[in-house]
Amino acid sequence: MTTAQFPTLAESGLSPEAAELVTGPDEHPIHPEHTPTGQLAFGVFFQGVNSSTIWRLPSSGDQVAWESFETLIRTAERGKFAAFFLGEGLRLREHRGVPFELDVAGRPDAQTLLAALAAVTKDIGLVATQNTTYNDPVDLARRLQTLDLLSAGRAGWNIVTTDNAWTGENFRRGGYLDHADRYTHAEAFVQVAEQYWRGEQVAHDGAHYSVRAQGDLPRSAQGRPVLFQAGASPAGQDFAARTADVIFSPHGSLAAAVEFRRSIVERTVAAGRDPGSVKILPGAEIVLAPTEAEAEEKIRWVRDLQIGPEQAIALLEQYWGRDLSEFDPEGPLPDVPPEVVESGVTRGSGFQFAKAEELTRQWREEAAQKGQSILEFARAKSGSRRGAFTGSYDAVADRLVEFARLGAIDGLNITPWLIPSGLDDIVDHLIPRLQERGVYPTEYAGSTLRENLGLPPV
Ligand SMILES: Cc1cc2nc3c(=O)[nH]c(=O)nc-3n(C[C@H](O)[C@H](O)[C@H](O)COP(=O)(O)O)c2cc1C
Known part of the structure; x- marks a missing residue:
């Protein structure tokens, strides 16, 4: 579907907040170099250890049990979600120098889990958050390519640099990299991975490692895993503009999302890439109810349980x-x-x-x-506040339509506040409303993650 099938932005009655953010014509409402697709794709972020998922309700699942992952991914696939994400944390989180006792313990290995989940799903993308600071590029590229081959082109890599210094102690080199060095290192790391995926000879000598290798696996159905990036500092944005297919951003309000889109379009153009080839999915927590009043009450209940x-x-x-x-x-x-x-x-x-x-x-x-x-x-x-993605089914659907029409975002990466049932009301009540409003797919567009995100071929 193209924007031509929609009424003009003025005809559709933008909210005053959105109208203030529009600086251009319908084709380019927020930046002259960016054309909104008017479409949204959803991902689900199974973070495991975090401060928003509630693990102590009777309906809470187990953060390491197969059933939690399988139930959630099957619901997401029923809702035509483009991707299922796993977060990465390789060591217990610390609080004032000791393991944080309010956390649930541990996250299972993402690639092992996703390989198993590939076997019980057909269409949904499988995205592993994997850091560039402690992994080795050829080893990681090979495992991700294996997942991409096993899943017939559904693998993705959420590239993070990791802000957890303590994680370094798990690794032979120990320590950590300074913030500035982490992105220089990440960029070289991704270049090595891309050479490997293209089947090229890899010869890299950098400040932190030297590697000689040769790509030894065939191309997958989508060429290589889709590259996601999470980390929103200026250095992180530049890295994403040069490298990523999709940015997993922390900008959930309309104004922040519009500003972030502008920043990414400018950086993408400066990097010589088509701004339409970099998608933005902000992380989001969604709290829904049939009416606004019930939603208010539910948000308070969720937030009180979280904090x-x-x-x-x-x-x-x-x-x-x-x-x-x-x-x-x-x-x-x-x-x-x-x-x-x-x-x-x-x-x-x-x-x-x-x-x-x-x-x-x-x-x-x-x-x-x-x-x-x-x-x-x-x-x-912290936690669930009265935000853009909380409210009645209709109000949230209407807000999302506005985000899509402006081209502020290309979708959402949703962290459920309850697992495994936290996507049920989204799939049963929000998605049908988005489909009716013409901004969300009724079928998977293709068989690969790249196709389902509307990304150009590589
Ligand atoms: C939306 C989002 C999700 C992230 N998920 C993870 C994760 O699962 N594991 C991890 O080690 N770091 C994660 N990070 C942290 C990044 O690795 C990065 O270290 C951090 O954002 C600092 O980089 P920055 O200064 O560019 O933002 C995430 C960051 C963002 C913005």
């Missing part, structure tokens, strides 16, 4: 860098200074340069001004 008193204190401890257990979660934010002056350089872009002292002071002021307790403040800062 209890212990999680609220732990969140602040990450920024204060010290034990805050003596503070009352129902009381005001701690009036003590943080113990770290600057956060570690291995953290991601969100916190990398933020001075903890300044941030914690700002937070104290903000919470005091709003009259929020620790618990209320933590709930407002």
